[in-house]
Amino acid sequence: MATVLTIYGLLGLGLIASLVKSREKTAAAFKIAGKALMKTAPSLLTVLGIVGLTLGLLTPDTISRLVGAEAGWVATLTAAVIGAITLIPSIVAFPLAGSLLRAGATVMTISAFVTTLVMVGVVTAPMEIKTLGKKFTLLRNGLGFLAALLIAGIMGVLLK
Template identity: 40%
Template sequence: MYTLYYIAGIATIISFVSNKEKTIQGLKVGWKKFSKILGTYLKLLIILSFILLISDQFIINYLGGQAPFVGLILGLIIGSITMMPGFIAYPLAGILVSRGVNYMVVAAFITTLMLVGVATYPVEKEFFGIKATIWRNIAGFLISALIALATGILYGEVLI
């Protein structure tokens, strides 16, 4: 990550040396755009701070040991409101499976985690609009439910 900072700093210095006025103008435009979206990102960070309080053990307790369809619904809901990067989510999926959580429930949790963005709603509505954001989240939720049901059928957890 620091490498990107160094590259950006060196590129800015090179730009400044080659054309001082354009570099200053570009930095001013960048600052205006950054300050325009700063409030939205701060809201997102506050929401994420609260979501990170939800521990892995909490998720395991509520997703495991339920009836398959209750676990499916809980997986869809918890995955929709939780937000974490893939490099944390996929090992968590392995932990859930090793603790006995159904594959269908894990599929519901992980796919809604990646496809549905309740926590990112404030940022999304700024860039895509309210209607597009809501439709994207509904579509992601329905696709996640279908993926989870297909996973349950393929693993024999749900009988047709």
């Protein structure tokens, strides 16, 4: 809800200011918006479909089973990969991470999961490539994944 309010609040202010200054330019802005929206629509639909599929197949239960109480590198790496692939809303992801932690998963595993979850987006890659380019997307996500593993390692050591 805060999201919608923020965006529409900004839009309202912007539109009023724009209309006061020039109606023609406001129309031009809408034209640009329409074109950009049409161009991104296919990749947006793709992303929505993949998000649904990954969340439908990888339920919180399945994730718990995969990264559960098993310690060690395999669990951490699995958690990092799952975090990188899925796009889970934080309101679902953090309670899940919290319960996994209490169930015996290591801090390293949980921080790998949380960090790749927010830093790396495999399912949103089609849209990122469309808007920001292949090179940018690969670099951002690749380096983000490496950084997430490093962060997980440091957190695992410091928060023992």
